[in-house]
Amino acid sequence: xxxxxxxxxxxxxxxxxxxxxxxxxxxxxxxxxxxxxxxxxxxxxxxxxxxxxxxxxxxxxxxxxxxxxxxxxxxxxxxxxxxxxxxxxxxxxxxxxxxxxxxxxxxxxxxxxxxxxxxxxxxxxxxxxxxxxxxxxxxxxxxxxxxxxxxxxxxxxxxxxxxxxxxxxxxxxxxxxxxxxxxxxxxxxxxxxxxxxxxxxxxxxxxxxxxxxxxxxxxxxxxxxxxxxxxxxxxxxxxxxxxxxxxxxxxxxxxxxxxxxxxxxxxxxxxxxxxxxxxxxxxxxxxxxxxxxxxxxxxxxxxxxxxxxxxxxxxxxxxxxxxxxxxxxxxxxxxxxxxxxxxxxxxxxxxxxxxxxxxxxxxxxxxxxxxxxxxxxxxxxxxxxxxxxxxxxxxxxxxxxxxxxxxxxxxxxxxxxxxxxxxxxxxxxxxxxxxxxxxxxxxxxxxxxxxxxxxxxxxxxxxxxxxxxxxxxxxxxxxxxxxxxxxxxxxxxxxxxxxxxxxxxxxxxxxxxxxxxxxxxxxxxxxxxxxxxxxxxxxx
Numbered sequence: 001x002x003x004x005x006x007x008x009x010x011x012x013x014x015x016x017x018x019x020x021x022x023x024x025x026x027x028x029x030x031x032x033x034x035x036x037x038x039x040x041x042x043x044x045x046x047x048x049x050x051x052x053x054x055x056x057x058x059x060x061x062x063x064x065x066x067x068x069x070x071x072x073x074x075x076x077x078x079x080x081x082x083x084x085x086x087x088x089x090x091x092x093x094x095x096x097x098x099x100x101x102x103x104x105x106x107x108x109x110x111x112x113x114x115x116x117x118x119x120x121x122x123x124x125x126x127x128x129x130x131x132x133x134x135x136x137x138x139x140x141x142x143x144x145x146x147x148x149x150x151x152x153x154x155x156x157x158x159x160x161x162x163x164x165x166x167x168x169x170x171x172x173x174x175x176x177x178x179x180x181x182x183x184x185x186x187x188x189x190x191x192x193x194x195x196x197x198x199x200x201x202x203x204x205x206x207x208x209x210x211x212x213x214x215x216x217x218x219x220x221x222x223x224x225x226x227x228x229x230x231x232x233x234x235x236x237x238x239x240x241x242x243x244x245x246x247x248x249x250x251x252x253x254x255x256x257x258x259x260x261x262x263x264x265x266x267x268x269x270x271x272x273x274x275x276x277x278x279x280x281x282x283x284x285x286x287x288x289x290x291x292x293x294x295x296x297x298x299x300x301x302x303x304x305x306x307x308x309x310x311x312x313x314x315x316x317x318x319x320x321x322x323x324x325x326x327x328x329x330x331x332x333x334x335x336x337x338x339x340x341x342x343x344x345x346x347x348x349x350x351x352x353x354x355x356x357x358x359x360x361x362x363x364x365x366x367x368x369x370x371x372x373x374x375x376x377x378x379x380x381x382x383x384x385x386x387x388x389x390x391x392x393x394x395x396x397x398x399x400x401x402x403x404x405x406x407x408x409x410x411x412x413x414x415x416x417x418x419x420x421x422x423x424x425x426x427x428x429x430x431x432x433x434x435x436x437x438x439x440x441x442x443x444x445x446x447x448x449x450x451x452x453x454x455x456x457x458x459x460x461x462x463x464x465x466x467x468x469x470x471x472x473x474x475x476x477x478x479x480x481x482x483x484x485x486x487x488x489x490x491x492x493x494x495x496x497x498x499x500x501x502x503x504x505x506x507x508x509x510x511x512x513x514x515x516x517x518x519x520x521x522x523x524x525x526x527x528x529x530x531x532x533x534x535x536x537x538x539x540x
Contacts, residue, residue, distance in 0.1 A: 007233050014038070014106040018046060020068050021100045037087075037106060053078055060089065067091040067102045075360045078106075088361075124259075126229030127151065128341060128352070131163070131212070133186060134221045139163040142223065142344040151230055153201030171197035171205065185214050186222040191270065191287060195231065207235040213261070213269045215349070225341055225349055227259065227270070258334075261341065262351040264311050266291045266304065269350060278357060280327025296323035296331060306338065311348045314340045321358065333362040375449040377427055378434035386448030387508070390458055394508055397461055397501055404501045405459035405468035408515035409437075409475070412493040412527040414453040425485050429492070432483055440478045441471070456515075465500045465532055472496045472530035480528055493528035495519050504533045 008015060014034035019027040028049045030040050038052035046061070053060045056078045063074045074091040087106045094101045127145030134140075144159045144166075152169055159166045170178055174196035185192035193211045200206065212226020258279070259272040271286050279294065295303055299322035306320045316339040323331045334355045341350040373385040381389065390406070397404045411433065418426035430453070437447045437455065447457040457475075459468055479494040497518030505511040518533040525531065 007236060011233070016049065016104045017094070018049065018064055018068075018102045018104070019100075020102060021098060034106065055079055063089070063091055064102050064104070067093050068100070071095070077361060077364075124227075124229075124354075126209075126227055128225075128227050129212075130341075130343060130349075131224045131226070132217075132221055133182070133224075135219075139167060141166070143342070151200070151206065151228075152198060169199045169201070171199065173197075182224070185212075185224070186216075189214050189216060192224065192226070206230050206232045209273075211270055211272075213350075223343070225261075225343075227261075258355040260353050260355065262291055262307060262353070264308075264348075264351075266307055279324065279332070294324045296325070299323055306336075307351050310338050310340050310351050314342065314346070314348050316340075321362075324355075332357055333359045378431055378449050380434050380438075380455075381446065381448040383448065383450040386446065386450065386456055386458075389446055391508055393458060393460065394501060394511075402461040403463055403503065404461040405463050405465075405471075406499050406501070406511050406515045407457040407459065407468070407472050407475070407530075408497040408499075408512070408519040409455040409457060410495050410519055410523070411453040411455075411479070412495055412523075414492055417490055417492065421486065421488070421490075425490075428485050429483055429490060432485075433479060436478050436481075437475065440475050463500070465498075465503055468498050468500055469530055469532045472498050476528060476530050495522035495527050496530040497522060497533065498530055499533040 008017075009031045011031055012033055014031065014037045016028060016030040016034050019029075028044050028046055030038075030044075030049075034040060040048070040052060046064075050057045050061055056076070059076060060078065063076050066072075067074045071093045073093070076089050076091075078087050078089050087108055090105045090107065092103045092105075094103050124145070124147070127147040128143070129141060129145065129148075130143040132140050132142055140163045141159050144156050146156055148159055148166065149155050152166060154166050154169070178194060178196050181194055182192060191211070191213045193209070195207060195209045197205055198208050207230070208228050209231045210226055210228045212224040215223045215225065217223060257272075258275050259270075260268055260275075261270040263269055267288060267290050268286055269288075271283055273283065275286060276282055281294075291303070291307075292300055303320065303322050306317055309317050316337070319335050319337050321333060321335045324334050325331055335358050336353045336355045338351055338353045340348040341352050343349050373381060375382045380386075393404055414426070414429070417429060430449075433455070434447070434449065437457065441447055441457060441459070444460045445457060446460075447455060449455050459471060476494055476496055479492070483490045483492070497515045497520070499505060499511050499514035499518060501511050504514045514533040518531045522529050522531040
């Protein structure tokens with residue numbers, strides 16, 4: 001098994017590859033993590049892959065086809081039942097010569113945070129540390145994350161007791177350069193970032209990327225607070241890329257989270273190297289700047305309060321969602337899980353955050369919200385949204401002792417247009433009717449579509465019955481003017497019933513009934529007119 005295939009199989013990120021090189025090809029390969037997460041069957045086909053997503057089968061297979069056909073990445077959310085955690089599926093096209101495939105990767109929508117800092121650090125791919133250098137040329141760790149034992153075979157207790165049990169594992173060819181650059185960081189008090197090789201106690205060599213920030217202490221010693229990450233896979237994959245293994249390059253580029261640290265003032269003291277890819281700024285442009293430079297003004301206070309709570313409580317604060325600005329000016333939705341970094345005295349020295357882009361999810365939620373509240377054809381409020389506004393308005397009128405008018409609008413002769421000229425022309429006519437009503441009514445008034453050719457309008461108060469009838473009559477005149485549709489002139493009209501709160505009714509259902517009855521009177525009296533409700537002339 002080649003190195004890159006071994007990395008694919010052994011990666012902790014669930015991956016699968018759908019080969020599309022040949023017509024009607026259905027070969028699918030899933031790595032060990034993917035098979036474990038979704039319950040992969042032995043059959044390696046697109047049919048078997050579809051069964052891995054029982055709740056999202058059609059959506060997933062359509063997204064795979066779109067990714068292959070459009071050669072564009074696709075993102076969607078998937079799940080395995082009401083009690084399961086949500087996942088984000090990222091699909092990426094892979095093309096190299098005659099080889100063509102779609103690569104899928106699963107990412108959990110949010111990271112679980114435990115009750116303590118150690119529980120949080122267990123979720124990170126590397127480990128956080130604090131390293132002290134004293135004037136007598138001695139080194140000691142004041143904090144080491146628990147994952148150090150997994151990475152190097154050195155226990156936390158051994159590393160804290162003697163720093164050399166860990167430092168001695170630096171590759172001999174890299175040790176002098178690592179020490180020299182660290183001491184230079186101590187002299188300049190500049191952030192330190194370095195990639196070097198280290199050995200596990202079992203003899204395996206790994207590549208490490210360390211990022212930290214030095215803090216000079218009153219006694220002259222220096223403490224670096226930092227984060228070390230295993231980048232062995234990245235290094236091996238970089239070599240594979242140089243050998244033109246392009247179809248596996250996506251494995252390197254999947255990381256979609258930014259890791260960063262802040263001081264108490266909100267200044268960025270560390271950002272992970274993927275910041276430029278995700279938000280567009282160069283790392284050197286970001287370090288040292290206040291986090292507010294990318295935050296949306298409406299989210300700034302909430303984020304500052306969230307960061308302050310981490311420093312005040314010395315405890316993780318769960319998740320916060322906010323908007324950040326990409327270097328190109330675009331606003332993106334992110335969420336962060338924040339936790340404190342503590343020194344040996346238990347004092348908070350930094351805010352540690354993991355930021356994930358959730359823009360596709362928020363955009364989807366906004367589309368769903370609009371669909372639930374708007375008529376898809378005319379973009380007017382639908383029945384549910386209009387009557388929710390009406391109920392609120394009536395409560396305000398009751399409190400403030402003012403009047404409100406309700407108009408019930410039914411188009412005359414709309415059905416013949418729909419039948420003779422087709423539904424497409426009928427839809428165009430409804431759109432133009434909606435535009436005319438919006439144009440004729442006041443800014444504070446509200447118009448909605450509640451049926452095929454039925455509309456309602458609310459005239460905000462205070463308004464007299466005579467004024468409401470006048471507005472309705474003007475609306476009739478406007479709607480009766482000719483329409484130009486598909487090169488033809490079309491003429492319709494409207495019958496409008498008018499009811500006034502509390503003159504005609506003091507409850508919502510009764511007010512709607514009065515306006516509806518007045519509209520039927522307008523129909524009975526010859527159409528193309530507005531009628532004010534009257535109990536004596538009500539049509540039924």
